[in-house]
Amino acid sequence: MKLIIICIIQLILVPALSPFFVGIVRKVKARLQNRRGASVFQPYSDIWKLLHKDEVISEDASWIFRYTPYILFSITIIVGASIPLFVTTFTNYFTSDFLVVVYLLALGTFFLALAGLDVGNAFGGFGSSREMTVSALTEAGLVFSILVLALTAHTTNLFSIASHIESLTLHSHAQYVSICLAFIGFIIALLAETGRFPFDNPSTHLELTMIHEAMILEYSGKRLALIEWASANKLLIFISLGSNLFLPWGIANSIDSADIIFSLVLFLLKVTCFCVAIAALESSIAKVRYFRIPDLLLTSFILSVIAIILVI
Amino acid sequence: MIDILVKISFFFMLSSFIIGAVGSLVFMRNNWLANLCGNLFAFAGSAFGIITSAVILITGSVISCSLPTSFTLFTLSLHIDSLSAFFLFIISLISLLCSIYGIGYITHFFNKYNIGTLGFFYNIFIAGMVLVVTANNGLFFLIVWEIMSLASYFLVIYEHKDKENIKAGTLYFVMTHIGTAFIIFAFLLLYKTTGSFDFTIIKDNISGISPFMKNSIFVLTIIGFGTKAGIIPLHTWLPGAHPAAPSHVSALMSGVMIKTGIYMFIRIFLDILPDAPLWWGYTILIIGSISSLLGILYALIEHDIKRLLAYSSIENIGIILLGLGSALVFFSLNMKSFAIMGLIAALYHTLNHSIFKALLFMGAGSVISGTHTRNIEEYGGLIKTMPQTAFLFLIGSMAVSALPPFNGFFSEWLTFQSLFHGIKSFSFFTQLIFIIAAGSLIFTGGLAAACFVKAFGITFLARPRSEAAKHAKESSFTLRIGMASLAVLTLFFGLFAGPVSSMLSRISKSLCVFQDSESAISTQFHAVKLQDDFAIVSMPGILISLVLFITGIVIIIYLLTRNQKIRKGITWDCGTSLTPRMEITDTGFSRSLITIFGGLLKPSRQSDIEYHDANQRYFQKLNIATLGTRHDIYNTYLYKPLQGLVTIIADYVKTIQSGNINGYILYIFIAMMSLLLLFVI
Amino acid sequence: MFLASSQFLYFMEIMIFVSVIFMHMCKKNTSAVFLYMFQSSMLTLLLIIISIKEASLPFAMVTVFTFIIKVIIAPVFFLNLVKRHKFKFAVSTYLNMPMTLLTLTVLLTITHYKFLKPLVSLAPSKENLLLLSFATILASIFLIINRRGALSQMVGILSLENGIVSFASLAGLEENPGLQIGITFNLLVWVIIATVFVSMIYRKFGTLNVTTMKDLKE
Amino acid sequence: MVIIFLISAPLLAAILSLFVRRNSLLLEVFTITAAAIELVTGLVIAYSVHHKGSYSFTSYFSVDALGIILVMIIAVIGFVASWYSISYVREEAKEDIIGFSRVKQYYIFLNLFLFAMLSAVVTTSPIIMWVSIEGTTLSTAFLVSFYNKPEAIDAAWKYLIINSVGLLLGFFGTLLFFSPTIGVSDHHGMIHWQTILSNASTFNPFVAKTAFIFVLIGYGTKMGLVPMHTWLPDAHSNAPVPISSLLSGVLLSVAFYAILHFKVIVDSSVGTEFSQTLLIVFGSASVLIASFFILIQKDYKRLFAYSSIEHMGIMALGFGFGGIGAFAAILHMIYHSLAKPILFFSAGNIFLKYHSKEIANVRGTLSVLPITSITLLIGFLTITGVPPFGIFITKLYLLTAGIKEHPVVTAIVLFSFALVFAGFLRHVVSMIFGRNGESIPKGELNTGTILPSIVLVSILIILGFYLPSSIKLLIETAVSNY
Structure with a gap:
């Protein structure tokens, strides 16, 4: 019984909470810009509103355009359920290998980019091009930064990594340093993957700067809602990965109720902190030029490589 | 009993090919007869091939037979062990489906080219490949190897009215011949050491070989078979030759023929030559890294859909070599269980690449027969006119981009895992090489996705960019049958990763060097698990969850919003009228990646571009534009x-x-x- | 028996060799032909002496046959050729006179150098003779190399043949007389064909200088 | 007895042709009949050689295993070349390139040429062999200059002079080989190969070596070994096509046969190493140098001529390496003799259509001459050693024989093979494919110009897959003899 409840929590935690954390980021950013900002629950209302609106679909759109939102959203739910959120004993053997997670997310990106191309407007195309460019370069940093942990923990299963890292007493300074380096690499990859500053501006509609928004320009109604929701999910997935893999302390190692509740609370706290940090980061740095992006992403990759060399 | 059955089936296979070859020459005057004769007998032969290989793979028996000829040292000796049978299986499987596809595809050559000769060389080509992987005598091997090359050369220049094809064919034939010269020299050195051309005898007598000799043979083999496999920088013939052939032959060449090089790599490095030194593995890893990364980058640049696929083959050969290289390194370090894992990764990717690359080439062939051009820039919107081809091509694209739940993902995952083990375990230098390999594999994966988004998106999505694309028709039934079967196979081999891996593990263990060692991976029906719980993946799990969640979400959303109206409108056009010229082009799509990797790709630059509407522009002249279509550094240097x-x-x-x-x-x-x-x- | 003495043989051989030297130096085609005639007659003398020594009739017949062909028919052919086409002057040599002579000296030295000595084991008593006729062979080849005129080259080949025959006769490497007559007959056919070619060359190219025929190269 | 028919047939045909007036059909009948008689008698002799090991008739004629192989080569290629000659010469006569007197001249010399080659092979006397080989030069000199163009005369002059110099050196060498017989046999009797061989032990090693060098240089000139090959491309490219095919395919092998005779003697005197080293030196030089010439060739008949040099080099190398190499060399000789005429016949057909020997002027033969193009392609594949044609396996044997003792030479030769292939492919492809600019009437000239090639192609394919045991036995006997 308890297990089933935990399962369900694990399954719906990400989609349920993700709009909230997007709201937090927006709120903090508004505050930092001396605005009052909308309520932190505003994203829920947005999704609800969009879900009930009528839709316009381009006559050029094919089934790819129609089904991409569903695929994207489903993938974020699957991935959300396959990563450690608040408990590590949850041994999801099916999809919780970190390469599976990375490639499942890539599957979403793949379809999103195709959807951007599908309707044949000028924006969608370059949006897809940029998205694929960035994601092709990001993957390396992402995989290698997690690989540092995987090699430390001798497993590539995300749950096992979390529990290992949590129970790990670090022996050498090299390991500290390497995990720190990997963390920096991961943060860079996170910002790139979730379309944040300095890579992308999630609230722009200016063709010079937009990547993600350009691809979904043609969407409206329920499909737009799903895509927005999916990208919120993605943000939460990455934040949870960051907080539970690199800073897993406090995550529940058993299905003891008290542990789990404590862990859940701690998880919310960690994620909130993360969101605040991201908002702060976004407010304090400028978006880089598109052709500067590779430098940054390569930095993330190199940092992880150094970390790997240190960790062995 | 089984022996005899297998031999009979093998004999039937060969005779089908020969009857097919001769028959299509005989019926040369009648297009349809020649077509049917060539393809149906190839089909029958392939079916026998599948039976032969399946029996051997399942029973694990080893079949060998030998016929003396009137020439000394040269016996028609065949030896089919599990490794040969595996490659025989790949060849038969792909050629079976290519033959089905061919029946329909060839019709557009009617009255333009001679169908009989196509059937002739097609059958000879397949027979050559089959014999290459089963030959057990060096001279016999060389003969069938050359026959395979010869037949494929004629298939490359089949459309001989196109000058480019002739040029590509010439380059191919010269390169392959030079490659063969290296192979001959390697075999001669083996002969010098052991006094025989018979692989079995060579294997028995080779133990006393001097390191210098061994290393020489290694280098010669790498160059010789690497030319066929298309490793960079010996690949220059490949992007020209594969596209030049008729599409179902391209599928065979890219999907299967280049694998014969891989087969001989495995055969020589892990079976014939004893005790591979460490640097062999390093070399192969480095070659694999370079080939995979550069291969996919070149593919990104291409506008010609078949050349793009050909470059992608180079990339995949690179990935296979990463698996093989790690296997060799582990083998040299006496970590045989991991070596088996690397070998499984290589073999699995060999199988997978054959399937999805054949699928993609066939898809490209359908598109070409619909639009009569190979230039991606002239496609667009084909998903509406050729929906089924589009769907099947999409599956191929996803598989080649290593996206779950298709087969490409699993083999790439396994390759990654063996590379990770390399990073984990050894000295600094080894570790560095493995990091380079893993890094290039990751970049390759990302770039492959970008490349195939481009290939699929520009070809099938948006509005048609040319008249030809506008009036394209869905390809004929046999074409779709061929492709659909391959698409099902991509999913099949993705889904049943567990059983297939255990089969591959058995194949690997059938090699002498791995006879008494355990594989580092253990397989169940639903999951593949690595030693020490290092990693677990369940391909059925991924598929089921994807299917469940997607259908679930679709249903839920449908239930929630069934009362809503969906209005059709035109794409947002910013107030102007939108034309296909405004869509992103193929060049535009890959432009940013090309610029980023400009240092590696050395794209050609054009200065002083003058626009026809210069007076309306703010910058009337653009000084330097990156064209990014030419990358002949191999030629130049x-x-x-x-x-x-x-x-x-x-x-x-x-x-x-x-x-x-x-x-x-x-x-x-x-x-x-x-x-x-x-x-x- | 002065005639049969080896001194006399040596004299003949020297004459044969000297005629090759003069062939190198001569300026006129006719003089080359006369030199060949002279050389052939010296060779015939040599053969006569040997046949007397051997006292064999068939051999004498061979000698007669040789005399007819080499001293009479071939020169007559050549002289007719020269007269018909009026190419009196021979085409010059590649090397100038001193260099030619120097090379000939070198060749002569080489033949007398130690490493060829074992060759005379064929007839140890005639060491100098053999070496000298070997030198004749080399000098004749050098003649073909050195001269640009087609006719001179022909003469060179014939002189080479004379050198070989003299060597063989001196060393006793003789064959069936019938065969020898055949060989000489062969030579006659050769001379006929070659003269036809020389006149063809003269008609087509307007000169006997073979260096003008340079179209056949890569 | 039958051997008399063999060698008198061509001689008789030549003599009879002398008296023919204005009836070219009669000339053709004489020639083809003589060729047929040669073929039949050759087969009869082959049968007896196969059964008895050798065939001899009086003390003047003797045919051993290698001899009968050469006789058959001469007979088969002679027959096919005569056959091809008929249609080729007819075509040329039709176009008024040649008149009747030329046609007559052609057939007379063709038959004399065959006669000379046959007698060189069947004789027991080294001197008769020398005279016959000199006879081949004399009989073909006018065939080389057949078209009376300046370059043809140039070529014929070079052919005559260089070969005469070479053969005279060979003659000198031959005479030196008689030294062991001094005082042994009857001084004025005819000296046979057997006489010399049985006395080889008394051969002064120094003289033996010198003699062999002269023989090798001499007959090597005729055989076309580098650097004595210089006349060969000129002569072979200027002669009429059937003659070129005989020169390239047969005559060179006959000259090699002569060298082999001497090789046996010198080997039994000073050991095999000496002659093998020489053959390896000349063989590898021929293969290497010819490969470069093939690469940059502009004239297709010269291309085939250089290819002959390469193949002569291969045969020399085969005997140089010894062992299986010798087997390969003889087998190679057969294959080469069969393949080279295919190339020359195709070249002839192309020349009749395009009237140019330049590769650059020949384009798109596949549409103009479809069957000739296919035979050309097959000929090319055969001659460059692409399976399933036999030369591939003989080349491999050669390399196999070489790898143990001479790995460096083997590597060089292997490299040259690749070079030859690349060069050949480039030229042949540019001739066969592409579009011909000017309008050249399509279609083959007549069946007589393609049937001979097709016959040869079929023989080659059969021999490539299946080597009859009788031929194999003959070759093995020959190997053990030489």
Whole structure:
């Protein structure tokens, strides 16, 4: 019984909470810009509103355009359920290998980019091009930064990594340093993957700067809602990965109720902190030029490589 | 009992190919008869091939037979062990489906080219490949190897009215011949060491081989078979030759023929030569990294859909070599269980690549037969006119981009895992090599996705960019049958990763060197698990969750919003009228990646572009534009200098024939005098 | 028996060699032909002496046959050729006179150098003779190399043949007389064909200088 | 007895042709009949050689295993070349390139040429062999200059002079080989190969070596070994096509046969190493140098001529390496003799259509001459050693024989093979494919110009897959003899 409840929590935690954390980021950013900002629950209302609106679909759109939102959203739910959120004993053997997670997310990106191309407007195309460019370069940093942990923990299963890292007493300074380096690499990859500053501006509609928004320009109604929701999910997935893999302390190692509740609370706290940090980061740095992006992403990759060399 | 059955089936296979070959020549005058004869017998032969290989794979038996010929040292000896049977299986499987596809595809050559010769060379080509992977005698091997090359050469130049094809064919034939020269030399060195061309005898007598000899054979083999496999920088023939052939043959060449090189790599490095030194593995890993990364980058640049696929083959050969290289390194370090894992990764990717690359080439063939062009820039919107081709091509694209739940993902995952083990375990230098390999594999994966988004998106999505694309029709039934079967296979081999891996593990263990060692991966039906719980993946799990969640979400959303109206509108056009010219082009799509990797790709630059509407522009002239279509650094830095050297020598040699008779007699005089001085003392 | 003495043979051989030297130096085609005639007659003398020594009739017949072909028919052919086409002057040599002579000296030295000595084991008593006729062979080849005129080259080949025959006769490497007559007959056919070619060359190219024929090269 | 028919047939045909007036059909009948008689008698002799090991008739004629192989080569290629000659010469006569007197001249010399080659092979006397080989030069000199163009005369002159110099050196060498017989046999009797061989032990090693060098240089000139090959491309490219095919395919092998005879003697005197080293030196030089020439060739008949040099080099190398190499060399000789005429016949057909020997002027033969193009392609594949044609396996044997003792030479030769292939492919492809600029009437000239090639192609394919045991036995006997 308890297990089933935990399962369900694990399954719906990400989609349920993700709009909230997007709201937090927006709120903090508004505050930092001396605005009052909308309520932190505003994203829920947005999704609800969009879900009930009528839709316009381009006559050029094919089934790819129609089904991409569903695929994207489903993938974020699957991935959300396959990563450690608040408990590590949850041994999801099916999809919780970190390469599976990375490639499942890539599957979403793949379809999103195709959807951007599908309707044949000028924006969608370059949006897809940029998205694929960035994601092709990001993957390396992402995989290698997690690989540092995987090699430390001798497993590539995300749950096992979390529990290992949590129970790990670090022996050498090299390991500290390497995990720190990997963390920096991961943060860079996170910002790139979730379309944040300095890579992308999630609230722009200016063709010079937009990547993600350009691809979904043609969407409206329920499909737009799903895509927005999916990208919120993605943000939460990455934040949870960051907080539970690199800073897993406090995550529940058993299905003891008290542990789990404590862990859940701690998880919310960690994620909130993360969101605040991201908002702060976004407010304090400028978006880089598109052709500067590779430098940054390569930095993330190199940092992880150094970390790997240190960790062995 | 089984022995005899297998032999009979093998014999039937060969005779089907021969009947097919001869038959299509006989029926040369009648297009349909020649077509049916060529393809149906190829189909039958392939079916027998599948039966043969399946029986051997399942029973694990080893079949060998030998017929003496009228030539000494040269026996028609065949030896089919599990490894051969595996490659035989791949060849038969792909050629089976290619033959189905061919029946429909060939119709558009009717009355333009001779169908009979196509059928002839097609059958000979398949028979050649089949014999290459089963031959057990060096001379026999070389003969069938050359027959395979010869047949494929004629298939490459089949559309001989196109000058480019002839050029590509010539380059291919010359390269493959030079490659064969290296192979011959390697075999000669083996002969020198053991006194035989028979692989079995060589294997038995090779233990005393000197390291110098062993390393020489390694280098020669890498160059010789690497030319066929298309490793960079020996790949230059590949992007020209594969596209030039008819599409179902391209599918065979890219999907299967280049794998014969891989087969011989495995055969020689892990089976015939004993005790591979560490640097062999390093070399292969480095070659694999370079080939995979550069291969996919070149693919990104291409506008020609079949050339793009050909470059992607180079990339995939690179990935296979990463698996094989790690296997060799582990083998040298005596970590045999991991070596088996690497080998499984390589074999699995070999199988997978054959399937999805054949699928993609067939898809490309359908598109080409619909639009009569290979230029991606002239496609667009084909998903509406050719929906089924589009769907099948999409599956292929996803598989080649290693996206779950298709088969490409699993083999790439396994390759990653063996590379991770390499990073985990050894000395600094080994670790560094493995990091390079893993890094290049990751970049390759991302770039492959970008490349195939481009290939699929520009081809099938948006609005048609040309008249031809607008009026394209869905390809005929047999074409779709061929593709659909392959698409099902991509999913099948993705889904049943567990059983297939255990089969591959058995194949690997059938090699002498791995006979008494355990594989590092354990398989169940639903999951593949690595030693020490390092990693677990369940391909059925991924598929089921994807299917469940997607259908679930679709249903839920449908239930929630069934009352809503969906209005069709035109794409947002910013107030102007949107034309296909405004869509992103193929060049535009990959432009940013090309710019980023400009240092590696060395794209050509064009200066002083003048626009036809210059007076309306703010910048009336653009000084430098990156075209990114040419990347002949291999020509410039490797082949041209070599060719130049030969030409210079030839020019010197030419002066011998000066036309002066006095000089000629002087040669005789000098030759005579120097011989007298040198030899008679 | 002065005639049969080896001194006399040596004298003949020297004459044969000297005629080759003069062939190198001569300026006129006719003189080359006369030199060949002279050389052939010296060779015939040599053969006569040997046949007397051997006292064999068939051999004498061979000698007669040789005399007819080499001293009479071939020169007559050549002289007719020269007269018909009026190419009186021979085409010059590649090397100038001193260099030619120097090379000939070198060749002569080489033949007398130690390493060829074992060759005379064929007939140890005639060491100098053999070496000298070997030198004749080399000098004749050098003649073909050195001269640009088609006719001179022909003469060179014939002189080479004379050198070989003299060597063989001196060394006793003789064959069936019938065969020898055949060989000589062969030579006659050769001379006929070659003269036809020489006149063809003269008609097509307007000169006997073979260096003008340079179209056949790579 | 039958051997008399063999060698008198061509001689008789030549003599009869002398008296023919204005009836070219009669000339053709004489020639083809003589060729047929040669073929039949050759087969009869082959049968007896196969059964008895050798065939001899009086003390003047003797045919051993290698001899009968050469006789058959001469007979088969002679027959096919005569056959091809008929249609080729007819075509040329039709176009008024040649008149009747030339046609007559052609057939007379063709038959004399065959006669000379046959007698060189069947004789027991080294001197008769020498005279016959000199006879081949004399009989073909006018065939080389057949078209009376300046370059043809140039070529014929070079052919005559260089070969004469070479053969005279060979003659000198031959005479030196008689030295062991001094005082042994009857001084004025005819000296046979057997006489010399049985006395080889008394051969002064120094003289033996010198003699062999002269023989090798001499007959090597005729055989076309580098650097004595210089006349060969000129002569072979200027002669009429059937003659070129005989020169390239047969005559060179006959010259090699002569060298082999001497090789046996010198080997039994000073050991095999000496002659093998020489053959390796000349063989590898021929293969290497010819490969460069093939690469940059502009004239297709010269291309085939250089290819002959390469193949002569291969045969020399085969005997140089010894062992299986010798087997390969003889087998190679057969294959080469069969393949080279295919190339020359195709070249002839192309020449009749395009009237140019320049590769650059020949384009798109596949549409103009479809069957000739296919035979050309097959000929090319055969001659460059692409399976399933036999030369591939003989080349491999050669390399196999070489790898143990001479790995460097083997590597060089292997490299040259690749070079030859690349060069050949480039030229042949540019001739066969592409578009011909000017309008050249399509279609083959007549069946007589393609049937001979097709016959040869079929023989080659059969021999490539299946080597009859009788031929194999003959080759093995020959190997053990030489």
